[in-house]
Amino acid sequence: MDKFLHFIAENNLFTKEQPILLAVSGGKDSVLMAHLFAEAGFKFGIAHCNFGLREKASDLDEDFVKTLAVQFKVDFYSTAFPTEQYSNENHVSIQMAARDLRYKWLEEIRSQHNYSFIAVAHHQTDSVETVFLNLLRGTGIAGLSGILPKRDKLIRPLLAFTGKEVEKIVAQKKLAFREDASNASTKYKRNRIRLEVLPIMRKINPEIEKTFLANSKRFQAIASFLAQAVEELRSELFMVESNGETRILISHLKELNPISLWMYEFFSPYGFTEAVLSDLLRDWNNGSGRQFYSSTHQLLVDREYLILKPLVRESFVSHSIKEFPYEFTCFHKKYKVYSADRGDLSLTGFTQVVDFDTIKLPLLIRSWQQGDRFQPLGMKGQKKVSDFLISLKIPVTLKQEVPVVEDGSQAIVAILPWRIDDKFKVTAKTKKVIIFDEIKDE
Incomplete structure (x- = not known):
């Protein structure tokens, strides 16, 4: 409990007066989080997502979490999602579909019922797995930082513990929980990292979570430093016109080194990908009129300037x-x-x-x-x-x-x-x- 409370205070996650919405799946991690909140006397409600992916087991998970809320005498919220349908219609993986649906609904419940934050039960080992996944996909400084204790309205108080520590505490407290059989399947990348990669890494470094936590703090500091430098230079180079367009002298951008890093930091907040910006860097010497798009903005090469402007969409008339x-x-x-x-x-x-x-x-x-x-x-x-x-x-x-x-x-x-x-x-x-x-x- 001391470690749990110290982590909350050290990272300024919330105050004792603020009500928190707990996302509880029924697994050991989120069940432990709920018990720790109850023991600490915090104000909280419990929310559960039924993704309908494990037939009757999904319904039993929901019943279990509802019983937990009754035990703690707190408000309970639940919903069922057509996860597979969403996955097919949006051409995303089942995991990404579940994530999108979950966080959107949790935010709706938080806002409607005046909770200060949403607490999810990621622990330090989850953060290590996330860094490995990001490295495999390709990532920048932010991706090396792992899972942050606090981001907007999301908090992760269980980052105080490693996965092994969670298992130990749950066993000591003899807490009941629901086991998801898919956690043992290596068809998912995260599970393969957890079950196959991390055991090998622990033979090299038994305290890998501690090392990654220290690294995470360093990378967060570097990311913060870079973000400040980018904003300072952006304020110098970006000239905002009265019509909402922004002009940037190409000659000034060409003086920056490394230019690909600066371009990504400048324009990724507007939705531009590395691939699009790479095309821009390759083509901006080939004359005016070239246009590059993100989902929300356009970059136009106009003689000596880059012009950044938001896209104004007409409605399609059938x-x-x-x-x-x-x-x-x-x-x-x-x-x-x-x-x-x-x-x-x-x-x-x-x-x-x-x-x-x-x-x-x-x-x-x-x-x-x-x-x-x-x-x-x-x-x-x-x-x-x-x-x-x-x-x-x-x-x-x-x-x-x-x-x-x-x-x-x-x-x-x-x-x-x-x-x-x-x-x-x-x-x-x-x-x-x-x-x-x-x-x-x-």
Whole structure:
């Protein structure tokens, strides 16, 4: 208890008067955290997420945690998530889907019920595993810092202990908990590090958590120093205009060393990735007009300046086409859709042409959606529209601006202005066609 309370005070996690929302899964770590909060006399409530991944066991976990809340006479909150559905729809791993759903819901409960912070039960060994995972993925200084005791509204009071210490305390206190069988599976990267890598590392350094904790404090100090230096230089180089745009002299940026590090620190807060910034560094000597995108901002090379500005998105306006001709505008591009007899034209010089008789009306012009697939003309098999757009080097930020043509059977006919689906192609038997033509300004 002394170690637990000292860690909370040393890291200024919260005061005894502040109510804390505990995220409790039912495993030994979060169960110990709940017992320590109760013994310390802190104000708290318990929240539990049922991810529905272990069938009946998931429901038993929820029942167990609810009983724990009753035992402590504290408020209990629970929810069930369609985790696999979220994973499939958003093309993320089950672990990432569970994490996204969990933290979003926990913050909603914290805000609605006026808890000061959300406490999660990560311990020092979890932090060591996180550093190894970050190193394998590729990371900067922040990733070497491991799991922080406090970040925004999240606190981690169990970082006072190693994983072995948690197990020892739980055994000494004879605390009941729920065991997740997936923790023993090595198909997950974190589990492989915990079960296979760390035992080898402990033979070299039995106090690996202590060493990593000391390293973490050093890296946090370096990250803080770097962040301060970046902000000071940013205030000197970034000239904010009245229209919301920011201008930066390219010549001043070129004087910085190492330039790739400075560029990443300057522009990653605006969503720019290392890959995009690498392209910018490679191309900014090739003349004005080059544009680079993040999900929220644009960087434009304009003679001697880089211009940073937020993206202003129009809403995509859908169009239902029942009769021809039909004209529409989509994100500053104008299109004309009309029909013609096959023999009346050479079928050259148009944006896209399809066989009229293969189409079921009405046509719908809509934006790209997750899961869209089609068979690009001349290819065998289906391809994700998102992958097709990537192959064309369409920035992810512009995907929602790409017109997708769908017919009455909900089949994708074309991705304008680039490609039609193979099954709607014009053949020697085609008698009538539908033409999609981009109207160029004179």
